[in-house]
Amino acid sequence: MQSVARSQSTVGPDTAAPKDATLIYRQSRWTRLTHWLWAISLFFMLLSGLQIFNARPQLYIGKESGFAYNNTIFAIGAENTANGPRGYTEIFGKRFDTTGVLGWSGPAGRETSRAFPSWATIPSYYDLGTARVVHFFFAWILSTTLVVWLVASLVNGHLRRDLVPRIDDLRRLPRDIIDHAKFKFHHTREYNTLQKMAYGGVMFVLLPLMIITGLAMSPSMNAALPFLNDLLGGRQTARTIHFVVMLLLVAFFIIHMVMIFAAGPINELRSIITGWYRTDPPAHGSKTPQRGA
Amino acid sequence: MAKFVISRRKFLTSASLGVTGIMLSGCDAFDSQLRVGDGLRSFLEGANGLTWRAQRLLAGDSLAPEFTEADIRQPQRPNGVTAPDDDVYKSLLANNFADWRLDVSGLVEKPLSLTREQLMNMPSRTQITRHDCVEGWSCIAKWTGTPLSLVLDQAVVKPQARYVVFHCLDTIDRSLSGDIKYYGSIDLIDARHPQTILAYGLNGKPLPVENGAPLRVRVERQIGYKMPKYLRRIELVDSFAAIGGGRGGYWEDNGYDWYGGI
Numbered sequence: 001m002q003s004v005a006r007s008q009s010t011v012g013p014d015t016a017a018p019k020d021a022t023l024i025y026r027q028s029r030w031t032r033l034t035h036w037l038w039a040i041s042l043f044f045m046l047l048s049g050l051q052i053f054n055a056r057p058q059l060y061i062g063k064e065s066g067f068a069y070n071n072t073i074f075a076i077g078a079e080n081t082a083n084g085p086r087g088y089t090e091i092f093g094k095r096f097d098t099t100g101v102l103g104w105s106g107p108a109g110r111e112t113s114r115a116f117p118s119w120a121t122i123p124s125y126y127d128l129g130t131a132r133v134v135h136f137f138f139a140w141i142l143s144t145t146l147v148v149w150l151v152a153s154l155v156n157g158h159l160r161r162d163l164v165p166r167i168d169d170l171r172r173l174p175r176d177i178i179d180h181a182k183f184k185f186h187h188t189r190e191y192n193t194l195q196k197m198a199y200g201g202v203m204f205v206l207l208p209l210m211i212i213t214g215l216a217m218s219p220s221m222n223a224a225l226p227f228l229n230d231l232l233g234g235r236q237t238a239r240t241i242h243f244v245v246m247l248l249l250v251a252f253f254i255i256h257m258v259m260i261f262a263a264g265p266i267n268e269l270r271s272i273i274t275g276w277y278r279t280d281p282p283a284h285g286s287k288t289p290q291r292g293a
Numbered sequence: 294m295a296k297f298v299i300s301r302r303k304f305l306t307s308a309s310l311g312v313t314g315i316m317l318s319g320c321d322a323f324d325s326q327l328r329v330g331d332g333l334r335s336f337l338e339g340a341n342g343l344t345w346r347a348q349r350l351l352a353g354d355s356l357a358p359e360f361t362e363a364d365i366r367q368p369q370r371p372n373g374v375t376a377p378d379d380d381v382y383k384s385l386l387a388n389n390f391a392d393w394r395l396d397v398s399g400l401v402e403k404p405l406s407l408t409r410e411q412l413m414n415m416p417s418r419t420q421i422t423r424h425d426c427v428e429g430w431s432c433i434a435k436w437t438g439t440p441l442s443l444v445l446d447q448a449v450v451k452p453q454a455r456y457v458v459f460h461c462l463d464t465i466d467r468s469l470s471g472d473i474k475y476y477g478s479i480d481l482i483d484a485r486h487p488q489t490i491l492a493y494g495l496n497g498k499p500l501p502v503e504n505g506a507p508l509r510v511r512v513e514r515q516i517g518y519k520m521p522k523y524l525r526r527i528e529l530v531d532s533f534a535a536i537g538g539g540r541g542g543y544w545e546d547n548g549y550d551w552y553g554g555i
Binding site for chain 1: 321323324327334337338339340341343344348351352353355356357358360364366367368370423425426427428429430431432433513514515516544547548549550554555
């Protein structure tokens with residue numbers, strides 16, 4: 001209960017004492033700073049990345065792209081039909097009509113052939129060179145932020161205290177899944193099991209994989225680290241993995257937003273901006289142990 | 294504080310509105326600050342210099358991966374200009390490049406003018422490498438050519454030279470002041486890299502027109518647009534100021550990064 005005591009004294013006299021018992025300092029400045037740097041970088045990397053993809057809207061498996069043979073597993077394109085031009089998306093040879101969003105999109109009467117629509121790319125018009133400038137700038141920010149976060153989280157204990165899974169987490173998992181499915185949220189100092197899995201998965205699997213597959217596409221890095229592509233199954237496979245991880249990060253982002261809205265957006269936003277978080281009154285959360293901040 | 298009680302419907306509505314709002318803000322909001330020469334754009338471009346230095350440090354003089362004959366599964370995919378429409382080029386081609394010369398000029402002690410035979414009589418290097426196009430595709434092929442370092446040694450590069458500029462025969466663009474022929478440049482580290490060759494052979498045959506006949510450069514640790522085709526002249530310079538728009542190459546003048554190792 002140390003943290004609670006400290007919280008009360010820091011908050012100041014203008015807030016009523018009994019209420020403050022539930023207000024805790026949950027997110028360190030390092031967590032908050034890196035969180036927002038990631039949010040900005042990932043936003044720009046996604047939209048510039050989709051622009052880069054538009055230059056070659058196909059994904060292949062292997063060392064190279066098959067032109068005289070077929071190793072394409074995913075493609076977005078446009079074709080002329082009896083009903084005019086249509087956009088399509090092809091996954092493992094199965095074709096879906098995605099007119100209006102993927103392949104063929106734009107304002108009515110001024111549609112163009114482009115894989116991802118202009119509202120999803122930076123710049124909005126086709127410009128591969130600029131997208132690369134934006135993408136690589138934020139790649140530096142993203143990777144540096146990941147290193148800074150890792151060091152800070154090791155030093156300030158965020159990693160050990162909040163993210164490392166415990167036996168207890170495994171036991172709580174079924175209950176946790178049911179609670180999430182019912183949109184029933186417990187506001188505690190600690191992350192619940194699904195949160196640990198989601199955040200840990202992003203920090204230690206998705207982001208590193210994104211950086212590694214990104215580097216594996218660089219011809220100069222291929223000279224420096226030739227084993228990288230051997231490990232990943234070739235440059236074009238690395239590019240495909242890069243794309244799939246992007247989809248997983250987008251899925252994480254959507255779930256992240258859904259959870260924030262469901263768990264109380266004001267409280268959640270306050271904790272990632274100021275660090276202060278309102279936990280459930282002890283009557284509700286007595287089962288959960290409180291750990292010092 | 295009041296406990297948040299939120300209905301599922303209300304929640305889904307607000308969540309989808311939030312996501313849509315974030316996505317919509319992406320579209321064209323940044324277009325106006327990203328044109329070549331804009332302040333924000335120039336700031337972001339600074340990352341390319343960082344990448345250049347970092348990759349020089351990490352990659353050193355390491356070689357690009359080389360592949361086996363079994364990895365050559367298709368013809369080399371041509372890109373960009375594949376059939377130059379220039380009269381000079383067409384007449385050179387008609388004569389099977391007998392009148393073609395590769396000039397080496399600029400900051401060199403001994404300017405050169407080499408015939409194809411002279412180049413082919415120099416020691417050659419053959420390498421099976423992967424061509425990575427800036428668009429995202431890759432293609433593996435076998436390239437044969439003269440190491441650029443041998444040509445540079447023969448011309449004796451002056452100490453103040455910093456870049457090698459390639460001037461080409463093909464018109465890539467037209468402007469008010471006339472046709473723009475392709476041009477590009479690399480630093481002396483890549484120019485002297487053992488895999489950087491002036492290629493005249495592709496997959497065991499003479500280099501075809503669509504892939505850059507009579508001569509193209511291979512810079513195996515960079516992206517395709519850094520490897521000009523239809524070479525005419527090599528110029529050693531200490532700055533890009535007098536070259537095209539001053540950014541080091543045709544694509545660079547159109548917003549692409551000068552360093553293409555990524």
